[in-house]
Amino acid sequence: MSRFNRNLWMAGGLAAFALAGGVQAKTITISCGAVGAEKQLCEEGTQAWAEETGHEVQVVSTPNSATERLSLYQQLLAAQSEDVDVFQIDVVWPGMLAQHLVDLSQYTNGAEDSHFESLVANNTVDGRLVAMPWFTDAGVLYYRKDLLEKYGQAVPETWQQLTDSARVVMAGEREAGNDRFWGYVWQGRAYEGLTCNALEWIASHNGGTVVNTEGEVTINNPQAREALALASTWIDDISPRSVLNYTEEEARGVFQSGNALYMRNWPYAWSLAQSDDSPVKGKVGVVALPRGGDEGAHAGTLGGWQLAVSRYSANTEEAADLVRFLTSYEEQKRRAIQGSYNPTIPDLYQDQEVLAAVPFFGELFETFKNGVPRPSSVTGESYGRVSNAFFNATHQVLSGEAEPEQALTGLERQLQRLGRRGW
Incomplete structure (x- = not known):
């Protein structure tokens, strides 16, 4: 079991222990896109986390147009709204939205080290990890x-x-x-x-x-x-x-x-x-x-989407734990096989089950790694x-x-x- 998986397992176990002790379950709200199978895969992933932790997740659809989605996010964040805990953000938005987002490095236990360095650097603004890579893209x-x-x-x-x-x-x-x-x-x-x-x-x-x-x-x-x-x-x-x-x-x-x-x-x-x-x-x-x-x-x-936690969330710890789960090796593997979403973890491009499902992931690895x-x-x-x-x-x-x-x-x-x- 990898360090990240062990930490995630321990986090889930501790959460279950706390809930068994009478701590009230939280409801985490996450914005997910709905292009192709995106929303279905998001709902399946968040449901798996909910079953593991005892918390609840509400998935909110957002406009498919990235331009319209950014405008909506900016309105919510400018109002310091608590309505959305976890935002799915485009690869080009961290610099624009950083002031409204939590530094996730204090919650990840180093999980970002297993992802593409370029994406982690992209998501780091003024030394703060404001988003975790979820899936990458290139045309x-x-x-x-x-x-x-x-x-x-x-x-x-x-x-x-x-x-x-x-x-x-x-x-x-x-x-x-x-x-x-x-x-x-x-x-x-x-x-x-x-x-x-x-x-x-x-x-x-x-x-x-x-x-x-x-x-x-x-x-x-x-x-x-x-x-x-x-x-x-x-x-x-x-x-x-x-x-x-x-x-x-x-x-x-x-x-x-x-x-x-x-x-x-x-x-x-x-x-x-x-x-x-x-x-x-x-x-x-x-x-x-x-x-x-x-x-x-x-x-x-270069495209792709990240997961970020709002500074105005009332459930920061739980939201960050959901982000860790959704960006993990196992969850990215599931999404790659079922929906051909590009992983942000290089090791998955050598995973035989992933390559059997999406053969061009291996052939176009350099295209995805070196997107413009x-x-x-x-x-x-x-x-x-x-x-x-x-x-x-x-x-x-x-x-x-x-x-x-x-x-x-x-x-x-x-x-x-x-x-x-x-x-």
């Missing part, structure tokens, strides 16, 4: 193996190859009678998901990450303009115009129904595409996202405004309202003004 490319074989197309290495092969297969499938078939679906709504997609296009063209690690605005460059120009050609060609309002689930709905050749999404979509009632079960492959060209690089935006970070660390509390400006400028290009050079020049000026006031 990946889903494709129909059967259709690429049918039309003699190779798995694309570059975005141009994706564009060309999508046109070939889309034309063939439509000629065969499926006039709802599209070449490529992705997240194009003006929200954080578009920031992730656009960052991947630009980084894969060697165009940087909007703001560099020194805080310099780098977005207005030829490679970034080239990346956005290519993406804008997809609309009404290989991607439906409605993609400009897609989030993760809309894209998955089209792909999983059998009406798209390619899809950009997060790893969670794998288990759903492979479910018994999925029309594409057994027909799907997953690879790293394409390079920007022969000189480009594969780039998947959004510029949240350097911009701190200003990140929300940076991302908002970036995805709105990108959306203007994609919708035909602005040319790449015009949009990026305006974005550069906007971000430089923000930076002068101090990130």
Whole structure:
């Protein structure tokens, strides 16, 4: 038994002992997302902890849109509300929310040492561990193996190859009678998901990450303009115009129904595409996202979610214990096998049961380990405004309202003004 598991077992035993002695059971409230199987897996995990400790857990659903969820969290925390004890927070939020969150290092007994160092560092603000890694993410490319074989197309290495092969297969499938078939679906709504997609296009063209690690605005460059120009050609060609309002689930709905050749999404979509009632079960492959060209690089935006305890919780100790349980090896393993959620514990990428359930976890380990970070660390509390400006400028290009050079020049000026006031 590992040190963490032993400590967790002891904590559960002590809690049960205390409850047997007449201590009143507490009710812990946790916010969980509902993308894919997220809410179900969260409910199962929290129920297991509740049965072990004698406490109760109430799971609260939050908006699927990360942008809307952040706004809700900021309202609750600004009001110092006790309504939510444990928050599921995006990888780019620790710097923005740190002042409202408990330092978990006093409750973890060193459990964070078994997680990816980069994520622990990301979640540590001014020496305080304000969140524990729960699952990590990087954007990946889903494709129909059967259709690429049918039309003699190779798995694309570059975005141009994706564009060309999508046109070939889309034309063939439509000629065969499926006039709802599209070449490529992705997240194009003006929200954080578009920031992730656009960052991947630009980084894969060697165009940087909007703001560099020194805080310099780098977005207005030829490679970034080239990346956005290519993406804008997809609309009404290989991607439906409605993609400009897609989030993760809309894209998955089209792909999983059998009406798209390619899809950009997060790893969670794998288990759903492979479910018994999925029309594409057994027909799907997953690879790293394409390079920007022969000189480009594969780039998947670093995603993932953490668990944090509110400073305004009336049940801090119990909430922290729930976080320890949900981020443990055993619980992350269960979630990886059942829902293809990427563990934040490196050892799980060598676990044979995990690899049997999600084979590409091993093949794309480096993609997940070295995901392209959004510029949240350097911009701190200003990140929300940076991302908002970036995805709105990108959306203007994609919708035909602005040319790449015009949009990026305006974005550069906007971000430089923000930076002068101090990130």
